[in-house]
Amino acid sequence: MRVRFIGTDGETVTEVQAEPGDSLLRVGQAAGQPLEGTCEAQMACSTCHVIVSAEDFAKLPAAREDEEDMLDLAADVHRTSRLACQIMLTEALDGLTVRIPGQVHNMQGR
Numbered sequence: 593m594r595v596r597f598i599g600t601d602g603e604t605v606t607e608v609q610a611e612p613g614d615s616l617l618r619v620g621q622a623a624g625q626p627l628e629g630t631c632e633a634q635m636a637c638s639t640c641h642v643i644v645s646a647e648d649f650a651k652l653p654a655a656r657e658d659e660e661d662m663l664d665l666a667a668d669v670h671r672t673s674r675l676a677c678q679i680m681l682t683e684a685l686d687g688l689t690v691r692i693p694g695q696v697h698n699m700q701g702r
């Protein structure tokens with residue numbers, strides 16, 4: 593299956609092949625995306641925050657409350673924001689497209 597990452601510039605697209613059952617965070621890291629995943633999927637950080645395309649967001653199981661709580665603390669949060677470590681890939685998500693949020697410390701006026 594394919595997964596597409598859109599860079600923080602909103603333009604650079606990285607498309608990779610992924611296996612169902614993998615977490616989106618691991619796939620992103622393997623693809624060299626700037627997703628730290630500091631807490632290793634414990635939902636205790638928000639460094640794996642991604643913005644899911646609206647179309648794909650509708651296909652994902654709803655976020656649990658602790659995920660919502662972590663997202664409240666993340667920077668550049670959107671309506672379709674999710675924690676990549678909580679997204680498990682399935683065939684139905686083929687073509688999943690997510691955007692990497694702007695950096696917290698980016699002062700260049702995004």
Ligand code: FES
Pocket residue numbers: 617628629630631632633634635636637638639640662675676677678
């Ligand atoms: Fe920390 Fe996902 S890796 S919340």
